[in-house]
Amino acid sequence: MAQLTMVQAICDALQVALEEMPEVLLLGEDIGKNGGVFRATDGLWEQFGDERVIDTPLAEAGIIGSSIGLAVNGFKPVAEVQFLTFIYPAFEQIISHVARLHTRTQGAFPNSIVIRAPYGGGIRAPELHSDSTETFFVHTPGLKVVVPSTPSDAKGLLLAAIKQPDPVIFLEPMKLYRAFKEDVPTGWYEIPLGSARLVQTGTDVTILAWGAMVPVAIQGASECGKSGISCEVIDLRTLDPVDEETIIQSVTKTGRVVIVQEAPRTLGLASELMAMIQEQAFYSLEAPMVRITSYDVPVPMYALEDEFRPTADKVAQAVYKVVQEGGK
Amino acid sequence: MIQWVTPDGKLTKQGLQHWSKFSSDEKREWLRFMILTRQFDRRAILLQRQGRIGTYAPLEGQEAAQIGSSMALHSEDWVFPSYREHGVALKVGMPISQVFLYWMGRVEGCKPPEGVRLMPPTVPIATQIPQAVGAAWASKLRKETFVSVVYFGDGATSEGDFHEGLNFSGVFKLPVIFFCQNNGYAISVPFSRQSASATIAERAKAYQIPGVLVDGNDVFAVRGVMEEAINRARNGDGPTLIEAVTYRKGSHTTADDATRYRPSDEVKEWIEERDPVERWKTCLLHEGFISLEEVESWTHYCDEQVDHGIKEAEASTPALATHLFEHVYHQVSRKLLRQKTECETREIPWLN
């Protein structure tokens, strides 16, 4: 065990992967000598050299397109996109090729690529650095989408993502990169993709969250706890495939749902979760489900970002609402 | 590489040939704007350290490239900047307070005063390049005389948008000037890792447009080659790619630490021997166009201007949460109105 922040845990995972899997290559902008703009690859270029930790030219389509060519030849590219908002030049490569190569070649060629990207707001970053666009990737069949919210999850999920064969979009909440340290197991260790984490058990309301919204959900839940409302908090960890079993089990128990989503409201993951719950657990529901999200406006520059993002207060308010509505 | 003033402030042979093309007032003006730009930049870094503005992208070292190029523009010309062109912004008429507002995380800082054809800073690398091509296209289609200038860095030349923009401009022969400040690095990545070509200027050849390599720390030469490129554009002779070789003296942004990736003797050389402001100052002093006292009083005056800009920015009315909903569409939808009410009342309305 070692006490690590999330960004250190990610660096640790990459180090372990480079050590144990000779086919792993890291590609990205400023990931070499500079160790990544967030230091997620700190020291790896020194340790593994220029052929395994590769500073590329500034070209996202180039990074992801060439990762495909490397992957079909047996390499395991782990590409870093410096910020999720800069992934768009590579969108075509991801949507049209990474996601469907396996389908199109009926498995003849491996498309085993992990794309890491810091994302989300809350750190007063410059303009156009703070979007939460996980929906684009969840919406695209053929991609797995992972979002850790703790250091040890980040390491275990990243190693699992690197080990398993499907392409993975691995989104790292910048707000949590250095938010806290915790014990992280040393060496190789995995958390299987597709399993949610039960953060706290409760009986009255199920709160679903992922990424930087997990601490917000926890804070909202503890606020409500003071009024005697017992919240179950679930960290999805993997957005696709989502852990339907854990969610439905919880909803069946509590009958009430609040979803906390950092992205704007329309067609965010919350809408899909609400549809899925409605399809699978409608008769367990005792109140309408509520989603707390950002507004449907462009992510603002940082002066207004606190007004834009979901807060623990809003979560608590939503919990009170669904409890009242259920006639508790 | 075109150079009209040597790093120690002496006119070269070509410099002498072009010397009389520009009036002494103009030459003094270049220095004044370079000083304003530098004083602005230094204050911005201090403000960031004090938490009064957010992460900031410093430009010190690139004043000659920015001022030399923007001095050649007319007010009808379009400017498409990256995120580091504060000198250009100030020159073309952006108030100091507005530039500060932008770095204070206020969207108001994106909007230039009426009549200033300056696009907001561009954060996603190279995306402004094809946009500038479109503005130049409008000039050609309307048979107008304005030109379009786009600023970008060496790193931007690796993105597809750079190549698409250059290609369009060659095919349609458009009045656009591609102004690349090659400051040697894209964050930590040196140009040698960005491209195997020796220069950026030589890429122009493949698109059949002129490519010009100029000493970007020589304000006189930059002003001169920009003039020629603009004349070509206005006369219907199409685009030009200019590579201005320069150096950012500081870090990429206030969140970056350039000592991790740049050799200290390289930095030292650029700071001590190739400073663009010192070079032009020395030249003008030598030619008897200015006095040290004048430079001092200009610097003092620029500091006052910057002070004033900060005061104005900090005194502006705070951003309101409901501003989030303004200007998203020309007409607000039902959905957004509902969300605006939610934001104002801090109530979740849809359960009532």
Ligand SMILES: Cc1ncc(C[n+]2csc(CCOP(=O)(O)OP(=O)(O)O)c2C)c(N)n1
């Ligand atoms: C599409 C895109 N990818 C990555 C980034 C992150 N980023 C910001 S600045 C920068 C380097 C740009 O270098 P250069 O074009 O040389 O301009 P300079 O900063 O040196 O002025 C990078 C990689 C970005 N803003 N946009």
Ligand SMILES: [Mg+2]
């Ligand atoms: Mg550069």
